[in-house]
Amino acid sequence: MSTPIPHLVIVGNGMVGHRLTEQLRQHAAPDALRLTVISEESRLAYDRVHLSSHLDDPRPDLSLATDAGYRDSGVTVVQGRADAVDLTAKTVQVAGQTLAYDALVFATGSFPFVPPVPGRDARGCFVYRTLDDLDAIREAARGARSGAVIGGGLLGLEAAGALRKLGLETHVVEFAPHLMPAQLDAEGGAALRHTIEGMGIAVHLSRNTRQVSVDAQGRVTGLDFEGGTRLDADLVVFSAGIRPRDDLARAAGLSVGERGGILIDDACHTSDPHTYAVGECALHDGRVYGLVAPGYQMAKVAAVNVLRDLGVLDAPPAHFRGADLSTKLKLLGVEVGSFGDARGVTPGARSVSLSDNVRGTYSKVVVSEDGRVLGGLLVGDTARYADLLDLTMTGTPLCVPPETLIVPPLPGGAATTSADALLCSCENVRQSALCAAIGEGARDVASLKKCTGAGTGCGGCVPSLHGLLQTELRRLGETVTNHLCEHYPYSRQELFDVIRVRGHATWDEVLAAHGSGLGCEICKPAVGSILASLHGELVVAPQHAPLQDTNDAFLANIQKNGTYSVMPRVPGGEITAEGLIAIGAVAKRYGLYCKITGGQRIDLLGAHRDDLPAIWEELIAAGFESGHAYGKSLRTVKSCVGSTWCRYGVQDSTSLAVRLELRYRGLRSPHKLKSGVSGCTRECAEARSKDFGIIATEKGWNVYVGGNGGVTPKHALLLASDLSEDEVVTLLDRYLMFYVRTADRLQRTSTWLENLEGGLDYLCGVIIDDRLGLCAELDGEMARHVGTYRDEWAAAVNDPAIRARFRTFVNSDARDEGVQWVDERGQIRPADAPHLYPLPMLGGD
Amino acid sequence: MTLTAPPTHPPIPWTRVCALDDILPGTGVCALIGGQQVAVFRLGGRVYATGNRDPYTGANVLSRGLTGSYTVSGETRVKVASPLLKHAFDLESGLSLDDPRLSVPVYATRTEGGDVWTGSLA
Ligand code: SRM
Ligand SMILES: Cc1cc2nc3c(=O)[nH]c(=O)nc-3n(C[C@H](O)[C@H](O)[C@H](O)COP(=O)(O)OP(=O)(O)OC[C@H]3O[C@@H](n4cnc5c(N)ncnc54)[C@H](O)[C@@H]3O)c2cc1C
Ligand code: SF4
Ligand code: FES
Numbered sequence: 022m023s024t025p026i027p028h029l030v031i032v033g034n035g036m037v038g039h040r041l042t043e044q045l046r047q048h049a050a051p052d053a054l055r056l057t058v059i060s061e062e063s064r065l066a067y068d069r070v071h072l073s074s075h076l077d078d079p080r081p082d083l084s085l086a087t088d089a090g091y092r093d094s095g096v097t098v099v100q101g102r103a104d105a106v107d108l109t110a111k112t113v114q115v116a117g118q119t120l121a122y123d124a125l126v127f128a129t130g131s132f133p134f135v136p137p138v139p140g141r142d143a144r145g146c147f148v149y150r151t152l153d154d155l156d157a158i159r160e161a162a163r164g165a166r167s168g169a170v171i172g173g174g175l176l177g178l179e180a181a182g183a184l185r186k187l188g189l190e191t192h193v194v195e196f197a198p199h200l201m202p203a204q205l206d207a208e209g210g211a212a213l214r215h216t217i218e219g220m221g222i223a224v225h226l227s228r229n230t231r232q233v234s235v236d237a238q239g240r241v242t243g244l245d246f247e248g249g250t251r252l253d254a255d256l257v258v259f260s261a262g263i264r265p266r267d268d269l270a271r272a273a274g275l276s277v278g279e280r281g282g283i284l285i286d287d288a289c290h291t292s293d294p295h296t297y298a299v300g301e302c303a304l305h306d307g308r309v310y311g312l313v314a315p316g317y318q319m320a321k322v323a324a325v326n327v328l329r330d331l332g333v334l335d336a337p338p339a340h341f342r343g344a345d346l347s348t349k350l351k352l353l354g355v356e357v358g359s360f361g362d363a364r365g366v367t368p369g370a371r372s373v374s375l376s377d378n379v380r381g382t383y384s385k386v387v388v389s390e391d392g393r394v395l396g397g398l399l400v401g402d403t404a405r406y407a408d409l410l411d412l413t414m415t416g417t418p419l420c421v422p423p424e425t426l427i428v429p430p431l432p433g434g435a436a437t438t439s440a441d442a443l444l445c446s447c448e449n450v451r452q453s454a455l456c457a458a459i460g461e462g463a464r465d466v467a468s469l470k471k472c473t474g475a476g477t478g479c480g481g482c483v484p485s486l487h488g489l490l491q492t493e494l495r496r497l498g499e500t501v502t503n504h505l506c507e508h509y510p511y512s513r514q515e516l517f518d519v520i521r522v523r524g525h526a527t528w529d530e531v532l533a534a535h536g537s538g539l540g541c542e543i544c545k546p547a548v549g550s551i552l553a554s555l556h557g558e559l560v561v562a563p564q565h566a567p568l569q570d571t572n573d574a575f576l577a578n579i580q581k582n583g584t585y586s587v588m589p590r591v592p593g594g595e596i597t598a599e600g601l602i603a604i605g606a607v608a609k610r611y612g613l614y615c616k617i618t619g620g621q622r623i624d625l626l627g628a629h630r631d632d633l634p635a636i637w638e639e640l641i642a643a644g645f646e647s648g649h650a651y652g653k654s655l656r657t658v659k660s661c662v663g664s665t666w667c668r669y670g671v672q673d674s675t676s677l678a679v680r681l682e683l684r685y686r687g688l689r690s691p692h693k694l695k696s697g698v699s700g701c702t703r704e705c706a707e708a709r710s711k712d713f714g715i716i717a718t719e720k721g722w723n724v725y726v727g728g729n730g731g732v733t734p735k736h737a738l739l740l741a742s743d744l745s746e747d748e749v750v751t752l753l754d755r756y757l758m759f760y761v762r763t764a765d766r767l768q769r770t771s772t773w774l775e776n777l778e779g780g781l782d783y784l785c786g787v788i789i790d791d792r793l794g795l796c797a798e799l800d801g802e803m804a805r806h807v808g809t810y811r812d813e814w815a816a817a818v819n820d821p822a823i824r825a826r827f828r829t830f831v832n833s834d835a836r837d838e839g840v841q842w843v844d845e846r847g848q849i850r851p852a853d854a855p856h857l858y859p860l861p862m863l864g865g866d
Numbered sequence: 867m868t869l870t871a872p873p874t875h876p877p878i879p880w881t882r883v884c885a886l887d888d889i890l891p892g893t894g895v896c897a898l899i900g901g902q903q904v905a906v907f908r909l910g911g912r913v914y915a916t917g918n919r920d921p922y923t924g925a926n927v928l929s930r931g932l933t934g935s936y937t938v939s940g941e942t943r944v945k946v947a948s949p950l951l952k953h954a955f956d957l958e959s960g961l962s963l964d965d966p967r968l969s970v971p972v973y974a975t976r977t978e979g980g981d982v983w984t985g986s987l988a
Contacts, residue, residue: 581950832898
């Protein structure tokens with residue numbers, strides 16, 4: 022005898038509906054529960070929170086669910102809109118079929134509210150909710166010049182960012198007197214407005230749209246406001262709030278709220294005992310949540326309760342007790358955080374705020390009479406968000422004046438992180454829970470996500486998860502495995518030593534002696550770089566070329582459409598008029614886009630691979646050489662004009678920069694190397710943001726090491742003062758060679774130095790006091806590098822076998838038709854996907 | 867249930883692409899066959915052919931990717947990683963290793979008297 026397997030039907034396959042399937046399958050296998058989802062959209066569940074990134078190029082994959090995934094976990098998908106539910110018969114009508122259920126869950130989300138203004142259905146009017154909406158907007162934007170978004174809230178600003186991305190002149194129209202009226206106060210709104218206008222988005226406040234005006238063909242021409250003003254626009258996006266999709270539930274006879282939303286209790290039960298609702302369609306305790314995190318909590322709660330009710334799970338009932346509406350967002354690149362009683366409406370509450378009209382920041386905390394943080398707002402800088410949210414949630418009495426909570430930290434001052442910081446606010450995961458998970462065996466971010474849920478919402482906390490994992494593992498005294506990849510059970514440093522000691526000269530020797538398989542995109546370039554550092558042979562030599570990433574293989578930087586950029590070396594940023602003319606002539610002849618880089622030189626972009634040798638032949642004839650912009654090697658040594666020109670200069674910074682750039686050019690290293698030399702303490706060459714920086718003093722030069730711009734800026738640390746030029750060179754020779762030998766793959770000097778046990782003192786011990794007796798060896802290695810350097814582009818253009826590799830097609834002289842250009846400000850740029858015209862099938866989908 | 871039709875790849879005729887020596891061991895070249903870009907790789911003593919277009923970026927670059935091997939359930943297979951965003955594809959099945967819904971077409975190959983030929987399987 023077998024009891025029938027209970028059948029659960031979920032209406033709606035959005036973010037919460039999908040999360041519910043996952044939660045259910047965690048507790049109930051297909052032989053314990055039949056699961057059917059009804060999905061109305063043209064795609065299965067996707068990450069709506071990151072909807073706007075659908076317009077990015079390359080377009081990220083936002084899908085959360087796949088056909089195959091559902092098939093594997095025994096979830097049946099019925100495509101179509103559920104159009105009726107019979108609560109007594111326990112059936113749902115969808116796509117002409119009738120599904121019988123034992124339990125039913127509404128996860129129907131919400132729909133964008135479109136105010137009833139005349140013309141709202143005109144051609145050119147859109148909403149912003151689904152991938153299909155975005156595709157339609159993208160299509161319409163091709164023929165449009167300007168666009169207006171009605172609604173200056175969270176989603177309206179997202180939509181405005183999208184129109185901007187599509188190249189439209191963009192307007193935001195808001196009824197309230199400031200932006201994001203639901204979250205911000207007037208001052209916060211003003212700070213946000215300032216920044217958003219700075220991005221070229223026009224903001225129109227206190228505007229009530231009377232009608233959408235249309236032309237004779239029924240196409241949108243603009244907006245007419247109350248009071249007679251008007252705004253021209255070719256495209257209009259409505260983003261004036263959302264409404265729960267309770268139509269189906271309402272028609273079935275379930276209780277709904279006065280202003281919409283399917284009524285649920287703490288168990289996520291609706292007014293019918295076999296029916297539940299979760300996500301944005303549900304009304305809990307008088308509230309509809311327009312955020313994904315509360316929806317996920319409901320999914321968790323409903324999963325347990327449904328399975329209990331169906332007799333599948335033996336567990337205590339679960340409860341949804343409401344959720345915090347705190348949000349931290351990055352809107353158009355502006356950080357906005359709002360938590361607790363952000364507007365200070367609690368009786369007796371005191372607000373303290375700080376606004377900076379230049380940085381465009383605004384911070385405010387609301388404190389209760391008895392000195393506890395009740396809430397707050399952060400615009401433009403949310404570094405303090407986690408700490409403040411934590412104080413709010415825990416209700417910790419303050420022992421400092423509240424204003425100190427929002428003053429920017431003094432440089433060098435210690436950060437005030439609380440003992441158990443909230444690291445992931447989407448999933449409400451604290452540091453303690455993450456540490457516990459690590460204690461129980463989680464060894465990477467993927468498993469942390471799996472067992473705590475942290476990082477699975479907006480993803481903004483993932484970098485903190487990485488950081489915490491490293492610190493915790495080190496604290497637990499564990500060796501964080503640093504094997505290069507599955508082919509080599511060694512760290513880069515170990516492999517470097519093995520290759521050096523055994524004297525291996527080729528990949529084949531290294532693989533045969535120490536590796537397995539055929540290698541991969543991680544170990545091949547790493548071994549290639551080690552061989553190049555040790556032996557100084559050309560990276561394009563036939564025995565080394567197969568190890569190189571495309572940039573090193575073709576001695577140029579690949580661009581998004583497969584073409585390359587060309588960057589000749591301009592040592593110290595110093596260039597003659599003839600040099601400039603020669604570069605200009607080459608750019609003109611080969612139709613290249615020109616740009617001055619952040620590294621004081623000129624970049625020529627859009628070169629076809631088969632033009633590269635000819636381009637370089639001309640540049641070499643004009644006295645240029647490779648700038649190694651493509652290599653993990655020295656990039657530039659920036660300089661300032663120094664004592665030769667500047668009235669403040671105390672040393673000749675340009676000459677030293679040229680000397681250093683020529684000395685270290687072509688040095689292959691674990692990561693790229695950058696440097697700068699400044700002629701006085703004003704530091705115009707920004708030397709302290711570099712891997713090694715030199716700053717002139719009255720008596721000579723100060724050497725700084727381990728600086729970084731980029732993702733994690735760091736000021737370089739003083740290694741030695743008042744050196745002569747020759748002393749600078751000796752010290753740098755050793756510093757660089759020691760780094761090349763001991764750093765991990767793709768580790769910049771700043772992280773290398775941070776992780777070097779003993780830090781700067783140890784480094785001084787090795788390269789100044791010679792404690793390890795290594796200095797002579799390091800000096801010798803650098804001398805060999807300098808002695809064997811030759812320009813790899815000159816070598817490449819003079820070798821017919823290497824030149825042959827640059828052909829686009831091995832069997833034809835044709836060019837890649839996939840490369841298409843559009844004009845921008847008088848130069849070429851790659852056509853974005855929407856500009857691409859249809860091509861014959863090019864070996865793809 | 868399928869939401870999107872599986873991509874179809876027009877067949878290509880058997881064509882001599884180049885001499886085996888034109889491909890450095892471990893690397894790829896691109897051939898133009900019947901208007902289509904075909905990436906041809908020489909790896910571990912064999913020759914593989916796939917479409918040249920990286921479906922993640924839409925750029926025709928796969929022949930310039932780094933080749934290598936990977937292990938899955940104890941089996942060693944061969945792959946190429948796109949030079950743009952490093953998405954890898956199995957050289958024999960064409961499947962993306964990052965997202966099994968994406969793939970590149972694969973073509974048959976043979977070497978004959980030092981020449982490399984590719985074509986669609988009949
Ligand atoms: C030309 C240039 C150096 C070079 O050859 O690269 C340069 C040259 C001077 N800088 Fe600078 N700075 C130059 C880029 C920089 C940079 C880098 C940057 O902005 O990209 C910085 C670091 C960033 C910054 O602004 O802090 C920089 C930080 C300074 C400072 C320190 C400012 C500070 O707040 O600490 C001064 C001193 C000052 O403001 O009084 C300064 C002052 C000067 C003055 C104007 C000193 C003076 O009062 O006469 C120098 C003019 C020399 C002359 O007689 O012509 N320069 N200076 C750079 C011009 C760039 C340009 O686009 O015009
Ligand atoms: C542009 C944008 C940005 C956002 N940013 C954030 C953010 O930064 N942070 C945040 O927390 N939240 C954000 N959100 C909100 C978040 O996306 C929602 O809270 C979340 O998607 C709600 O999930 P849900 O499953 O309840 O509803 P939905 O994701 O809307 O899913 C409901 C699904 O049910 C389907 N459906 C409805 N009725 C039926 C029917 N009768 N039959 C079949 N199918 C039906 C709908 O078509 C839809 O696919 C954003 C939303 C948008 C649009
Ligand atoms: S910052 Fe660097 S990596 Fe980012 S877009 Fe600019 S060039 Fe590319
Ligand atoms: S903060 Fe959003 S996923 Fe962690």
